[in-house]
Amino acid sequence: xxxxxxxxxxxxxxxxxxxxxxxxxxxxxxxxxxxxxxxxxxxxxxxxxxxxxxxxxxxxxxxxxxxxxxxxxxxxxxxxxxxxxxxxxxxxxxxxxxxxxxxxxxxxx
Amino acid sequence: xxxxxxxxxxxxxxxxxxxxxxxxxxxxxxxxxxxxxxxxxxxxxxxxxxxxxxxxxxxxxxxxxxxxxxxxxxxxxxxxxxxxxxxxxxxxxxxxxxxxxxxxxxxxxxxxxxxxxxxxxxxxxxxxxxxxxxxxxxxxxxxxxxxxxxxxxxxxxxxxxxxxxxxxxxxxxxxxxxxxxxxxxxxxxxxxxxxxxxxxxxxxxxxxxxxxxxxxxxxxxxxxxxxxxxxxxxxxxxxxxxxxxxxxxxxxxxxxxxxxxxxxxxxxxxxxxxxxxxxxxxxxxxxxxxxxxxxxxxxxxxxxxxxxxxxxxxx
Numbered sequence: 001x002x003x004x005x006x007x008x009x010x011x012x013x014x015x016x017x018x019x020x021x022x023x024x025x026x027x028x029x030x031x032x033x034x035x036x037x038x039x040x041x042x043x044x045x046x047x048x049x050x051x052x053x054x055x056x057x058x059x060x061x062x063x064x065x066x067x068x069x070x071x072x073x074x075x076x077x078x079x080x081x082x083x084x085x086x087x088x089x090x091x092x093x094x095x096x097x098x099x100x101x102x103x104x105x106x107x108x109x
Numbered sequence: 110x111x112x113x114x115x116x117x118x119x120x121x122x123x124x125x126x127x128x129x130x131x132x133x134x135x136x137x138x139x140x141x142x143x144x145x146x147x148x149x150x151x152x153x154x155x156x157x158x159x160x161x162x163x164x165x166x167x168x169x170x171x172x173x174x175x176x177x178x179x180x181x182x183x184x185x186x187x188x189x190x191x192x193x194x195x196x197x198x199x200x201x202x203x204x205x206x207x208x209x210x211x212x213x214x215x216x217x218x219x220x221x222x223x224x225x226x227x228x229x230x231x232x233x234x235x236x237x238x239x240x241x242x243x244x245x246x247x248x249x250x251x252x253x254x255x256x257x258x259x260x261x262x263x264x265x266x267x268x269x270x271x272x273x274x275x276x277x278x279x280x281x282x283x284x285x286x287x288x289x290x291x292x293x294x295x296x297x298x299x300x301x302x303x304x305x306x307x308x309x310x311x312x313x314x315x316x317x318x319x320x321x322x323x324x325x326x327x328x329x330x331x332x333x334x335x336x337x338x339x340x341x342x343x344x345x346x347x348x349x350x351x352x353x354x355x356x357x358x359x360x361x362x363x364x365x366x367x368x369x370x371x372x373x374x375x376x377x378x379x380x381x382x383x384x385x386x387x388x389x390x391x392x393x394x395x396x397x398x399x400x401x402x403x404x405x406x407x408x409x410x411x412x413x414x415x416x417x418x419x420x421x422x423x424x
């Protein structure tokens with residue numbers, strides 16, 4: 001069992017690709033794995049999210065997380081089916097800032 | 110003394126602002142005959158056009174339509190040339206006048222004896238400057254005459270092009286009413302209000318472009334961060350393997366690398382607060398590298414390029 005890191009502040013202006021790359025960079029440097037991303041509510045000066053990570057052993061490579069935007073909840077089954085087909089499992093379902101807009105996002109790894 | 114200063118001021122304002130003529134005198138044939146297009150003549154041409162359309166004579170109607178539009182356009186162009194000229198000279202003259210008044214008041218305030226007189230002149234100068242600023246803000250939105258004129262010209266040529274393209278069509282595809290509509294747009298394109306709106310639009314477009322460029326830069330940086338972090342991770346894993354299960358030589362080489370890396374990062378990224386002793390063991394140095402990688406991971410922008418450079422050059 002790894003150790004939880006202090007939540008890392010991530011800009012809410014990032015789009016999904018930026019967010020994935022930012023989380024992937026953190027995973028590689030620490031090394032760690034992303035548990036979830038949440039909307040940061042204690043930042044009056046702008047839109048920010050917080051990434052919660054858990055450390056992994058050195059030498060363990062965590063795959064790059066994949067995020068999918070849910071614009072219509074009826075699309076969730078097809079999003080999940082597509083990700084599962086690619087061998088990924090869901091790690092979170094949350095509403096966060098994407099390009100400064102509150103967006104429902106599913107996270108996979 | 111005060112009277113003398115006032116006399117100099119009045120003299121300067123009234124006589125020294127005589128500006129050169131803004132343009133050559135227009136020949137009478139142009140100014141009286143070609144420029145003018147009387148309302149009753151317009152009505153005659155309009156009626157003739159309507160008649161030609163009614164009689165289904167498209168070529169005649171087209172000739173009448175084009176003639177009517179070109180006559181109106183000629184008037185608009187002539188008036189616009191006057192307007193542009195007056196705008197340029199008017200603003201230049203008033204600026205010269207205002208400058209002389211300001212300089213005179215400053216001079217008067219400097220050489221006048223008596224505190225009360227100085228205070229009055231200074232207050233008057235402040236009020237004058239405020240008024241001048243207000244004119245610039247409210248009428249010209251602080252834009253230079255050149256930028257206003259070039260914006261009006263650009264806007265007018267856009268509408269002129271639209272009009273010319275339209276006039277190549279038959280009257281059934283481009284009626285006189287449509288042409289008059291475009292002509293009105295052409296007329297307003299040469300107005301101060303349109304120039305200010307256009308300038309504001311251009312500024313807004315520039316801001317949007319700048320934001321898109323900045324967003325793109327961030328995207329590229331994050332992609333580079335990810336790529337570099339993969340290489341950093343690989344080098345770090347390699348160092349760890351050598352320190353934990355390598356030969357004595359490999360352990361010594363890994364320790365040497367870590368010393369070099371930490372030394373470089375201490376200088377190049379002071380915010381990482383790199384702390385180590387040259388006598389530290391390989392394991393201690395590795396733990397420090399791990400600590401600073403965690404700190405760097407939380408930084409945005411993440412200095413992966415500098416870290417990677419330090420790791421690669423120390424191998």
